[in-house]
Amino acid sequence: xxxxxxxxxxxxxxxxxxxPPLVLMLPALVGLAFLVLPLAGLLxxxxxxxxxxxxxEPQMLEALKLSxxxxxxxxGLCLLFGVPLAWMLxxxxxxxxxxxxxxxxxxxxxxxxxxxxxxxxxxxxxxxxGEWLDRAFGITxxxxxxxxxxxxxxVAMPFLVISVEGALRxxxxxxxxAAATLxxxxxxxxRRVTLPMAAPGVLAGAVLxxxxxxxxxxxxxxxxxxxxxxxxxMPLAVYLALETDPQAAIVLSLVLLAVSVAVLAxxxxxxxxxx
Numbered sequence: 557x558x559x560x561x562x563x564x565x566x567x568x569x570x571x572x573x574x575x576p577p578l579v580l581m582l583p584a585l586v587g588l589a590f591l592v593l594p595l596a597g598l599l600x601x602x603x604x605x606x607x608x609x610x611x612x613e614p615q616m617l618e619a620l621k622l623s624x625x626x627x628x629x630x631x632g633l634c635l636l637f638g639v640p641l642a643w644m645l646x647x648x649x650x651x652x653x654x655x656x657x658x659x660x661x662x663x664x665x666x667x668x669x670x671x672x673x674x675x676x677x678x679x680x681x682x683x684x685x686g687e688w689l690d691r692a693f694g695i696t697x698x699x700x701x702x703x704x705x706x707x708x709x710x711v712a713m714p715f716l717v718i719s720v721e722g723a724l725r726x727x728x729x730x731x732x733x734a735a736a737t738l739x740x741x742x743x744x745x746x747r748r749v750t751l752p753m754a755a756p757g758v759l760a761g762a763v764l765x766x767x768x769x770x771x772x773x774x775x776x777x778x779x780x781x782x783x784x785x786x787x788x789x790m791p792l793a794v795y796l797a798l799e800t801d802p803q804a805a806i807v808l809s810l811v812l813l814a815v816s817v818a819v820l821a822x823x824x825x826x827x828x829x830x831x
Contacts, residue, residue, distance in 0.1 A: 595813065602810055603803045610807045618785050619793040620811065626701065626789060627769035630708035634716045634765045639758060641713075642720035643746070647729075657721075664714045671710055672778025679706065679779075703780035704787050708769035715768055716761035723757020724750070767819040771812060 576584075603610065610616065645657055663671055679686040679697045689695040697703045731753065735745045751758070773791040780787040782796065790808050797805040 598806065598809055598813065602806050606803075607807060607810075610804060611811070613804075615784060616793070616804065616808065619788050619790045619808070622701070622704070622785070622788065623770055623790040626704045626708055627766050629705050630712055630769040631716075631762055631766040633705070633709045634713045634769075635758070635762060638713045638716040638761070638765075639720055639751075642717045642724060643750070645717070646721045646724035647750075660717050661714050663711050668711055668772065668774025668776075669778050672707060672775035675703075675707060675710060675775065675779040679703075698779055699781040699783065699787060701780075701786055704776055704789060707775040707779045708772045711772050711775050712765040712768040715764040716758075719757045719761030719764060720754055723754040723760075726757075727753040763819055763822055767815060770815060 611620075641660065645653060645660070676683065676698060678684050679689075681687060681690050681696060681698070686697060689697070697706060727750070732745050732749050735749045736742075740748070770789075771791055772789070773795070776787070776789060777792055777795075782788050782792045788796070790812060794805045794808045794812070797808065
């Protein structure tokens with residue numbers, strides 16, 4: 557009798573868990589519609605019949621090429637400097653590490669336009685470093701393709717650092733200690749033990765970093781401008797086309813949407829899968 561009563565109680569509990577309250581379902585559905593309907597509207601208004609022709613237009617191809625190249629170079633710079641920075645935050649405790657971590661993550665919450673202004677104040681022709689670069693080497697960074705890469709690197713690097721630091725903290729440090737005990741130097745331990753253990757985090761961070769760089773707008777237009785063929789990336793081309801050719805803006809938006817979906821599909825196992 558007790559067993560039967562327990563089974564009935566369990567079935568009742570299962571039905572209760574599987575039936576969410578209406579007070580939660582309604583706002584959840586409204587939130588879902590708010591997120592999905594704009595994307596559905598983009599797909600509905602897309603000029604599918606002329607999509608291939610529009611993608612082949614020289615201005616679109618230039619913007620697409622510049623975006624892909626600059627985002628890839630920016631990701632390379634993020635890997636070059638961001639992985640050591642993440643290692644320092646995870647494996648080299650020092651006074652002020654929390655302050656450094658906070659400074660690293662500031663670009664995540666900083667308005668991109670403010671980031672562009674900050675880059676101008678440092679790397680502009682009258683900036684703290686830019687004036688010296690201009691006088692000593694004749695290097696001018698603002699409103700150039702190099703400026704696009706630097707702006708994208710500035711806003712994208714925190715994604716890589718956070719991902720790699722998390723992977724390093726989750727990795728078992730005893731393997732590194734064992735390698736050091738066997739006589740491996742610090743560089744060998746990092747290259748042969750630490751980096752392979754953190755490889756999934758590095759890959760995830762690189763993909764997020766690349767997608768963030770590809771979609772960057774505010775810092776790019778502020779620091780590098782919007783010059784076709786030189787600094788006009790796809791987000792900037794969307795902004796310009798929205799005023800003159802809305803159909804072209806929709807086509808470019810579709811390309812960026814496809815890239816975003818591809819990124820989510822790539823990182824699904826790490827970020828969106830449920831246990």
